[in-house]
Structures are given as C-alpha cells and as structure tokens.
Amino acid sequence: MASSGQKVVLITGCSSGIGLRIAVLLARDEKKGYHVIATMRDLRKKDKLVEAAGNCYGKTLTLLPLDVCSDESVKKCIDSVKDRHVDILINNAGIGLLGPLESISMEEMKRVFETNFFGVVRMIKEVMPDMKKRRSGHIVVMSSVMGLQGVVFNDVYTASKFAMEGFCESLAVQLLKFNVNLSMIEPGPVHTEFETKMMDDVSKMEYPGTDAETVRYFKDVYLPSSIDIFEAMGQTPQDIARCTKKIIESSQPRFRNLTNSLYTPIVAMKYADETGGLSVHAFYNLLFNFGPLMHMAMSILKCLTCSCLRRRTIFPD
Numbered sequence: 001m002a003s004s005g006q007k008v009v010l011i012t013g014c015s016s017g018i019g020l021r022i023a024v025l026l027a028r029d030e031k032k033g034y035h036v037i038a039t040m041r042d043l044r045k046k047d048k049l050v051e052a053a054g055n056c057y058g059k060t061l062t063l064l065p066l067d068v069c070s071d072e073s074v075k076k077c078i079d080s081v082k083d084r085h086v087d088i089l090i091n092n093a094g095i096g097l098l099g100p101l102e103s104i105s106m107e108e109m110k111r112v113f114e115t116n117f118f119g120v121v122r123m124i125k126e127v128m129p130d131m132k133k134r135r136s137g138h139i140v141v142m143s144s145v146m147g148l149q150g151v152v153f154n155d156v157y158t159a160s161k162f163a164m165e166g167f168c169e170s171l172a173v174q175l176l177k178f179n180v181n182l183s184m185i186e187p188g189p190v191h192t193e194f195e196t197k198m199m200d201d202v203s204k205m206e207y208p209g210t211d212a213e214t215v216r217y218f219k220d221v222y223l224p225s226s227i228d229i230f231e232a233m234g235q236t237p238q239d240i241a242r243c244t245k246k247i248i249e250s251s252q253p254r255f256r257n258l259t260n261s262l263y264t265p266i267v268a269m270k271y272a273d274e275t276g277g278l279s280v281h282a283f284y285n286l287l288f289n290f291g292p293l294m295h296m297a298m299s300i301l302k303c304l305t306c307s308c309l310r311r312r313t314i315f316p317d
C-alpha cells in the first residue's frame with residue numbers, strides 16, 4: 001500500500017522491456033517517492049521483474065494482472081487499487097507488426113490496433129474520470145518515433161501509433177482544464193523483446209499473396225537497413241525509463257518527448273514541407289538509392305554512438 005506522500009504509478013506491460021525497466025527504476029527511487037503497481041497480462045511471466053526489483057518487491061512495487069485488451073480485466077485491476085487512486089498512469093503495453101501489407105491478415109492488424117490504440121483508450125477511460133475529479137494526475141503514453149513519421153513496411157504499427165498521437169493531441173487540451181497532464185514519449189529503436197519478437201515473426205513469415213519483387217525489397221533492402229539502424233541508433237530500455245522518470249518529475253511536463261536526438265532531423269523534415277513530398281522522397285532515396293551508402297554511414301554512426309553521440313541523447317544520465 002502507498003504511504004503518505006508517495007505517488008501511485010500504474011504501468012502496463014511490465015513483463016519485459018521498457019515497462020519492466022520503468023517499474024524498477026521508479027520503485028527504487030532513492031526518495032521512495034513512488035508506489036509502483038506493475039501490471040502484466042500473464043503473471044506467470046513475473047520472475048524477471050521480481051528479480052530486477054529485488055527487495056523493493058512487496059514494498060514500493062506490487063504486481064497486478066491486467067490485459068489492456070479486456071474491458072473486464074482493466075476494470076477489475078483499477079477497482080482493486082485503493083480508492084481507485086492512480087496519480088500517474090503509464091501506458092506502455094504494445095506490440096509490433098512488420099512486413100509487406102499483402103501478407104498480413106486483417107485479424108493481425110486488428111490485434112495491433114486493439115492493443116496499441118484501444119488498449120490505451122480503455123485504460124484512460126477507466127482512470128481519467130477520477131483524475132479529473134481530483135484535479136490532478138499525469139497520463140503518459142509510450143508512442144514511438146513511428147507515431148510521428150511513417151516507416152515503410154511498418155504501415156499498420158505506424159498507423160496505430162499515429163492514431164494514439166491524434167487521440168492524445170485532442171484529449172490533452174480538455175485535460176489541461178482539469179489540471180491533468182498528458183505526455184507522449186517517442187522512442188526510436190530500443191533493444192527489447194519487441195525487436196526480437198518482430199525478427200522471429202519475420203523469419204517465420206511466408207508472405208502469402210505478396211509478389212516476389214516486394215518480398216525482395218522487404219528482405220534484401222529494408223531488413224538489412226533496419227538492422228543497421230537498430231545497431232547504430234538503438235537505445236536501451238533503461239534509457240527510456242530514465243526519460244520517463246524525468247518527464248513525470250518535471251514541473252511542466254512536455255507533451256511530446258523524442259528520446260533520441262538523432263531522430264530530430266527526420267521529424268523536422270516532415271514539418272519543413274507541408275506537401276509531404278520531402279519526407280516520402282527522402283525515405284525512398286535513403287532506402288532504394290543510397291542503401292549501401294547508408295550502411296556505411298550507419299557503421300560509422302554505430303562506432304560513434306558507443307561513446308560520443310550517445311551523450312547527445314536528449315535526456316542524458
């Protein structure tokens with residue numbers, strides 16, 4: 001149970017990756033400023049979190065089951081929080097989806113929206129009315145750089161994060177009237193199970209209904225570039241956890257928060273040309289015309305990011 005002065009933070013998707021790291025970082029806060037309710041849809045996956053939390057487990061960190069895709073599970077979880085009082089809601093749970101559109105079923109696409117978009121909406125609907133009544137609270141949403149800029153072969157995942165950005169941009173205005181903050185976090189690539197799950201899925205993919213030329217662009221052009229980008233620009237889940245802590249501890253939290261300054265030019269390019277042509281053509285050229293050059297640039301970047309460029313992350317240690 002939270003002691004007085006402690007903020008109650010509820011986090012979704014804490015079985016691995018970013019959610020797990022945020023939960024542990026906040027639970028281990030030196031000032032013991034947080035009572036963390038770490039949630040996951042399958043409590044059988046709790047061992048990694050429990051181990052990482054160490055002696056915080058059962059003190060500043062408790063566990064609850066929560067599946068963001070189920071109305072019943074979401075309600076049951078929030079009802080079991082004392083007085084339904086959540087000061088900070090961190091919507092982290094999410095899934096990826098990668099590959100040529102032709103080979104992805106409508107069912108898979110709906111699952112992505114059900115988790116990444118409606119999962120967040122469901123959580124916010126359950127927690128927001130109490131925050132509005134109390135005239136205080138902070139809702140954080142783990143978006144993505146793909147919530148701001150489309151990336152080829154990530155069409156549906158990108159769409160789910162764009163949907164989230166539009167939803168939050170609209171809601172933030174109303175919430176401000178009730179003194180409730182809303183912040184989006186937009187990481188670029190982060191080394192978590194998200195990356196490994198997507199690569200696993202891709203290796204099993206059979207591309208039904210996709211022509212050979214598209215499969216070739218995906219496998220031989222996109223995938224190698226994407227692996228390069230993960231290696232050169234990838235952050236750790238701990239980096240994102242530190243950004244998140246900084247955002248929730250800010251007296252005036254920003255609405256949008258890119259975690260990797262190396263992505264700033266990509267986002268700036270989008271706003272520099274309202275016709276959208278600049279981004280579309282730049283991405284086309286990067287991928288199809290300058291692939292080998294990009295590989296070289298990424299190798300250089302990879303070498304630099306291990307020391308000097310890493311320090312350029314917006315939220316350094």
Ligand SMILES: NC(=O)C1=CN([C@@H]2O[C@H](COP(=O)(O)OP(=O)(O)OC[C@H]3O[C@@H](n4cnc5c(N)ncnc54)[C@H](OP(=O)(O)O)[C@@H]3O)[C@@H](O)[C@H]2O)C=CC1
Binds near residue numbers: 194
């Ligand atoms: N890794 C990256 O490159 C980036 C990730 N992000 C975003 O960060 C967030 C966290 O991802 P990350 O840590 O990288 O990936 P992980 O795959 O490591 O973690 C995702 C978490 O979400 C959980 N989850 C999935 N579906 C549900 C559900 N229906 N209900 C509750 N929990 C669920 C998973 O649980 P389970 O173990 O049960 O599957 C897991 O705990 C996601 O929203 C992702 O879109 C944003 C930018 C980049």
Ligand SMILES: CC1=C(/C=C/C(C)=C/C=C/C(C)=C/C=O)C(C)(C)CCC1
Binds near residue numbers: 190286
């Ligand atoms: C920037 C860039 C690329 C890939 C970007 C990737 C792979 C980003 C991954 C972001 C993730 C994983 C976000 C998760 O939410 C391309 C298309 C290869 C080539 C052009 C420039």
